[in-house]
Amino acid sequence: MNLPKAHKLYEESVKILKQNQHPNGGFYASPPGTRYPFIYPRDHSVAIMGAISAGLMNQAKLGLEFILNAQKPVGEFSQRYDVEGNDASYKELQIDGTGLVLYSLGKYFKSSGGSFFEEMADREFIEKHWSTVEKAVDFILANKNEEVDLVHTINSIHEFPAYEHGFEIYANSACCAGIFAAVEMGEAIGKDVSGWHDEAEKIKEAILTRLYSPRRRSFIKCIRVKDKSSKPIGYDSFASNVIDVDVVEHAPAYFGLIDENDIKNISTVKRIHENLWDKEIGGMNRYPELWNRNNGGYGPWCHFTCQMASHYVDVDNHDRAELYLSWIVDIAHNYHLPEHVSTIERFEMWLEDYTNASILRDSKLEMIKQAREHPKWKDGLAYITFPLIWAHAEYIRAYSNYSSKYL
Amino acid sequence: MLPKAFLLGIVEMVNIIGSEKTLEWLEDIARRLGDIEGGGIEGAREDDINYIPISPCTTDLVEFMDMFGEPEEFKKIIEYSNHKRDISDRGWEYPALTNILGVLHHWYSYRRAEITGIKLLNVGSKSPFTDEYVYNEKAMEKAGMTKEEVDRYLEKGYYVYKMEKIDN
Numbered sequence: 155m156n157l158p159k160a161h162k163l164y165e166e167s168v169k170i171l172k173q174n175q176h177p178n179g180g181f182y183a184s185p186p187g188t189r190y191p192f193i194y195p196r197d198h199s200v201a202i203m204g205a206i207s208a209g210l211m212n213q214a215k216l217g218l219e220f221i222l223n224a225q226k227p228v229g230e231f232s233q234r235y236d237v238e239g240n241d242a243s244y245k246e247l248q249i250d251g252t253g254l255v256l257y258s259l260g261k262y263f264k265s266s267g268g269s270f271f272e273e274m275a276d277r278e279f280i281e282k283h284w285s286t287v288e289k290a291v292d293f294i295l296a297n298k299n300e301e302v303d304l305v306h307t308i309n310s311i312h313e314f315p316a317y318e319h320g321f322e323i324y325a326n327s328a329c330c331a332g333i334f335a336a337v338e339m340g341e342a343i344g345k346d347v348s349g350w351h352d353e354a355e356k357i358k359e360a361i362l363t364r365l366y367s368p369r370r371r372s373f374i375k376c377i378r379v380k381d382k383s384s385k386p387i388g389y390d391s392f393a394s395n396v397i398d399v400d401v402v403e404h405a406p407a408y409f410g411l412i413d414e415n416d417i418k419n420i421s422t423v424k425r426i427h428e429n430l431w432d433k434e435i436g437g438m439n440r441y442p443e444l445w446n447r448n449n450g451g452y453g454p455w456c457h458f459t460c461q462m463a464s465h466y467v468d469v470d471n472h473d474r475a476e477l478y479l480s481w482i483v484d485i486a487h488n489y490h491l492p493e494h495v496s497t498i499e500r501f502e503m504w505l506e507d508y509t510n511a512s513i514l515r516d517s518k519l520e521m522i523k524q525a526r527e528h529p530k531w532k533d534g535l536a537y538i539t540f541p542l543i544w545a546h547a548e549y550i551r552a553y554s555n556y557s558s559k560y561l
Numbered sequence: 562m563l564p565k566a567f568l569l570g571i572v573e574m575v576n577i578i579g580s581e582k583t584l585e586w587l588e589d590i591a592r593r594l595g596d597i598e599g600g601g602i603e604g605a606r607e608d609d610i611n612y613i614p615i616s617p618c619t620t621d622l623v624e625f626m627d628m629f630g631e632p633e634e635f636k637k638i639i640e641y642s643n644h645k646r647d648i649s650d651r652g653w654e655y656p657a658l659t660n661i662l663g664v665l666h667h668w669y670s671y672r673r674a675e676i677t678g679i680k681l682l683n684v685g686s687k688s689p690f691t692d693e694y695v696y697n698e699k700a701m702e703k704a705g706m707t708k709e710e711v712d713r714y715l716e717k718g719y720y721v722y723k724m725e726k727i728d729n
Contacts, residue, residue, distance in 0.1 A: 226599040240677040241601025515614070516717055517605070 155480035166489035167546035179220025195251035199258040204547025229293030248309035253328030260335025306382030324402040331409035371421035373403040414468035450538035451496030456545035460552040493539035501536040564621035575634035595672025612718030616689035652699035659688035
């Protein structure tokens with residue numbers, strides 16, 4: 155790996171993170187003038203964790219203040235907000251965002267005070283927002299199915315109900331970890347949160363049993379169920395499993411519910427690498443090509459590649475960690491990272507499919523124009539959504555992890 | 562079953578309490594749903610224009626109308642809403658209605674925007690059944706928009722709103 159370049163990319167990523175935080179606290183998903191100039195709780199939470207990793211605690215706190223104040227009356231955090239904190243969603247429930255806000259708040263709290271956590275931790279901030287935390291946990295638990303102890307959602311990380319509507323692994327892992335974080339914060343400020351702890355343990359157990367396939371030796375993506383309260387769920391009109399490989403089947407370890415070295419995780423990641431490492435371009439795809447829903451063409455995603463690099467650091471697979479992280483360093487253009495990369499051939503195939511099917515929305519036209527005008531187009535590559543703040547936040551976390559172990 | 566039951570319920574309500582009271586009932590439901598959902602503005606934005614690229618709940622209404630046709634009771638509610646708009650000094654706050662669900666959608670959206678400090682002027686709507694354009698002239702006048710300007714957004718959306726900040 156080109157280490158000077160890798161370090162420069164880290165420094166530039168920190169700058170990009172700072173530059174893309176609105177004075178009100180929201181981290182743009184992508185800068186104004188690009189595809190996602192809104193604040194998405196999912197991206198925003200990862201940006202907050204990137205800020206924490208880089209030691210930008212004031213920025214992390216400002217980001218949390220913004221999102222905690224934007225909670226909906228029912229306790230949910232919406233799909234996305236404008237810079238004023240107004241709900242600007244256009245998609246249905248994606249409950250992982252609510253789990254992620256709690257999880258990133260927990261990360262902030264644990265990092266506050268540094269080595270002097272007991273004396274200096276920011277308990278005041280947690281107390282100030284405690285009713286928001288309570289409402290968020292209540293909202294998650296209101297969406298938990300009592301038959302299987304899993305949380306129901308319509309969308310999750312890919313915003314793709316066709317494969318995520320039901321009991322989906324990323325949403326469940328995020329929500330479970332979010333409740334555990336709420337338990338830790340509650341205990342630190344003297345609240346009785348034993349009931350939440352029991353509920354989180356039930357969800358965790360269900361993830362490790364119902365969303366794990368011993369014969370495949372892998373976590374699975376989703377138990378498809380249409381209605382969260384179908385009783386029994388076996389009679390639900392969607393009742394089935396999604397067993398295709400998805401990079402977020404790594405979510406139980408990503409959210410710290412199990413150790414990265416847990417055998418279930420190791421074998422899951424093996425399946426992910428074998429099926430989703432892009433053999434033409436390199437980098438980590440998010441799900442199989444035949445799902446055919448990669449706007450801008452099928453190809454590897456930077457933030458998922460960073461997440462997997464971090465996994466390989468944790469399990470001390472130096473070669474694989476370097477393979478993943480160096481791909482990110484090499485794919486960066488002017489030290490900026492795209493959402494994902496495709497080839498021109500795949501880009502045109504996607505465009506043909508979506509045009510013929512009449513499902514190419516107006517909002518995609520700008521993305522198409524920007525991909526074709528990007529300097530990398532001349533190298534045969536389509537850079538989609540450039541830069542994406544989430545990718546830089548995950549790079550900050552992965553590079554920190556890598557450098558603290560190997561440099 | 563529930564969407565059909567609700568739509569049939571609207572028909573029954575008009576027969577029991579009349580179109581005026583039924584309109585108020587629907588407006589109240591929409592505002593209460595807006596309160597529960599909280600502040601926000603759905604759909605696409607271009608500067609101070611907000612438009613909804615898809616027509617919400619159309620499938621339910623189409624299925625209902627395939628079975629029952631368009632009930633006279635729905636038309637009476639739309640006529641009464643338009644009448645209220647025409648005689649009101651605040652006619653700009655009423656919807657440009659193409660179908661019964663527009664009542665719910667408008668007052669729900671209006672309330673959610675109001676919570677965030679924004680007034681939504683429904684300058685025009687497009688029928689999801691016939692693609693016919695319908696305007697609220699009073700809203701257009703207050704928004705300072707021409708039909709041609711509204712039409713540009715109706716080509717790509719079903720509900721078009723001008724967003725105005727509410728002065729405290």
